[in-house]
Amino acid sequence: MDTDPGSSSRRRWLLHSLQASFAATVAAICYPVLRFLRPRPATVSGAMEVVAPFRVNQLPNAPGNPFNFGGKPCLVVLTPEGEKRLARGERLQPGDIRAFNAICTHMDCTVHYRPDHGDIFCSCHNGVYDLNGHNVSGPPPRPLETYKVTLRGSPGQEEIVVSRTS
Amino acid sequence: MKGRLAIFAAVWCGMAFGSAVAGEKGSASGPSPSLPDDYSCKVCHWKDGELWNQETPTVSESELADDIHWQVGLRCHDCHGGAPSIEDYENHRTDESFHAIASPADIPGFCGRCHSKIEYMRRYTPSARTDQETEYWTSGHGQRLKESLEEKKVDKDVATCVDCHGRHGILAVNDPRSPVYPTHVGETCARCHSDEKRMAGRTYHGRPLGHDQYEQWQQSVHGQALLKKGDLSAPTCNDCHGNHGAVPPGIDSVANACGSCHAKQAELFSEARMKHRFEEIGLPGCVTCHGNHRIVQPTDEMLGMAKSAVCSRCHSPENEQYGAPLAGGEAAAAMRKAMEDLKQQIAEAQAKLAEADRLGMEVSGPRYDLRQAVDALTNARSLIHSFSLDRVQKALKEGLDVATNVNKRAEDALREHTYRRIWLAVSLVPILLVVTLLILYIRTLPIPEPTSPHEADR
Known part of the structure; x- marks a missing residue:
């Protein structure tokens, strides 16, 4: 049995230090595990399908339209027919809401919907597409890429699900 | 000119004989079979015809096979007039129904007899244009031809319909083999316009026409897009100059020519004070900065006051031109x-x-x-x-x-x-x-x- 008081005191100090270090080690292991279990919200979805950050009743001038879909802007368009149906409180028909890759096929600018003209417009070089995404005027050489649109939820308040598989 | 003389000779010697006015008899119902045995033109103008000799210009069915007119059922007499049947044959010189081509000046009217008649053309193409002949006489070519007619000395080097479209074997304009298909327009125009001898001394509104336009256009962003990338929307000669009414765009209209594709830039320029200043001092819109035939891909280096910048050509203190203010340079x-x-x-x-x-x-x-x-x-x-x-x-x-x-x-x-x-x-x-x-x-x-x-x- 060790009766040296110096040795006993050193052992006690070592034991406390060991406990503190052990606690720090546990924290160092647990913190990244907890962060892994609760990650930050992703800034962009890499999925093939995404829900638009607005609902049908916010169209045609919904905030955040076009929105980020897999790193590319996605433009959702409510056709004039769809707008009338929505105003009458009727259920929207397939094709009333359309979604496009909003990158102009001319110089990669972002295109926008012009409800007053009923077309999709690129302000960089005045390129015009119709509501089927076909290039109809100006320099764009090709139509816009189209996405599949599915609506879900109660009529007039539907969520817009955009999918790459059109 | 040999080719053109040959066609004149062919017509003078009597290529076709026949019946009624072209257009009245053409069939819109599709290609008809080979010429009948008693077809009058064959006697002289078919190789080894009964009266054919070494000096008679000839044409064969194989040459005509791809011709758009032949394909819709038109035959020699539909264009050239005269009697199709040997029994009704009359000498060309005395047959009033025969359409003679005495000089290039007769060609626009020769083609225009059908192509200017909407009722006739509608039978083949409902949306056919019928203003080509009218346009032609407003073109640089047509005007020169008219001038030469007034001078009583027909300018045989001036282009008419056949110089671009061909004579026999005329292909549809949307046929990729056609000399007027977008990828071939440049070389078709260049046949005359790159010929230094033919262009020597020729002017338009007092300015020499030159002969290097095609060479320059080939190096341009437009030429490269069309010839290298096969982009059929890229402009070739006729997109800026017009086709049947081809003329160099004027100083006040060049921006409209460019603006037919570059709409936004043209719109912005049309509202700019610079446009009016350009017009006042007689500078053409887009061309002053971008050039005309050899238009290269624009770069940011064109802007500013560095040596490579186009602005510095007029706005710099060392090279002040046209009264351009230095503030513009700034x-x-x-x-x-x-x-x-x-x-x-x-x-x-x-x-x-x-x-x-x-x-x-x-x-x-x-x-x-x-x-x-x-x-x-x-x-x-x-x-x-x-x-x-x-x-x-x-x-x-x-x-x-x-x-x-x-x-x-x-x-x-x-x-x-x-x-x-x-x-x-x-x-x-x-x-x-x-x-x-x-x-x-x-x-x-x-x-x-x-x-x-x-x-x-x-």
Whole structure:
């Protein structure tokens, strides 16, 4: 049995230090595990399908339209027919809401919907597409890429699900 | 000219004989079979015909097989007139129904007899144009031909319908083999316009026509797009000059020619004060900065007051022209500076995002937002044509704000990565400390006394 008081005191100090270090080690292991279990919200979805950050009743001038879909802007368009149906409180028909890759096929600018003209417009070089995404005027050489649109939820308040598989 | 003389000779010698006015008898019902045995033209103009000799110009069915007229059922007499049957044959010189071509000046009317008649053309193509002949007489070619007629000395070098479309074997304009198909228009025009001898001394409104347009166009962004990339929407000669009414665009209309494709730039330019100033001093719109036939891909270096910049050609103190104010040069330099600032911010942001991406950081959000800055840069490049410093700077400022924000977020991502590495290192310290302290602690523990001689021995 060790009766040296110096040795006993050193052992006690070592034991406390060991406990503190052990606690720090546990924290160092647990913190990244907890962060892994609760990650930050992703800034962009890499999925093939995404829900638009607005609902049908916010169209045609919904905030955040076009929105980020897999790193590319996605433009959702409510056709004039769809707008009338929505105003009458009727259920929207397939094709009333359309979604496009909003990158102009001319110089990669972002295109926008012009409800007053009923077309999709690129302000960089005045390129015009119709509501089927076909290039109809100006320099764009090709139509816009189209996405599949599915609506879900109660009529007039539907969520817009955009999918790459059109 | 041999070819053209040959056709004149062919007509004079009597290529076809026949019946009624062309157009009245043509069939729209599709190709008809070979010519009947008693077809009058065959007697002289079919090789080995009964009256054929070595000096008689000939044409064969195989030559005509692809001809658009032949394919819709038209035959020699439908264009040339005269009697189709040998029984009704009359000498060309006395047959009033025969359509003689005495000089190139007769050709537009010869073709126009059908092509200017809407009722007739509608039978073949409901949307057919019938203004080609009218347009032709307004063209540089038509005007020169008219002039030469008035001078009583027909200019046989002036192009008419057959020089571009061919004579027999005329292909549809949408046939890729046609000399007027977009990919061939340049070389068709160049047959005359690149011929130095033929173009020598020729002028338009007092200015020499030159003979290097085709060569220059081939090197242009338009020529490259059409010839190398096969982009049929790229302009060739007729897109700027017109086809049947081909003339060089005037100083006041050149911007409209370019504007038929470059609509936004033309719109901006039409509203600019610069346009009116250009008109006052007799400078053509787009051409003054971009050139005409050899239009190269525009670059940012064209803007500003550096030597490579087009603005410096007139606005610099060393080379002040047309009374161009130096303030214009300052504005150009300011636009260029703002543009370079934005480009630098975008480049920095892109580099930082790429680095953050490489280090495994999630930066797709800022990368998406950076698109707005690139859009603003593209938009500003168009807005230069407004010659408005405020408009260009406003567009660039919007882009600069986005790029600066993205830059900051990219820096944050890189900082976050550094932070994670530091804390990884820090987290190893307590682990090492635990191990060290554990060893030291174990050493301080008393060594237990041996309990038996056997254990002591061990």
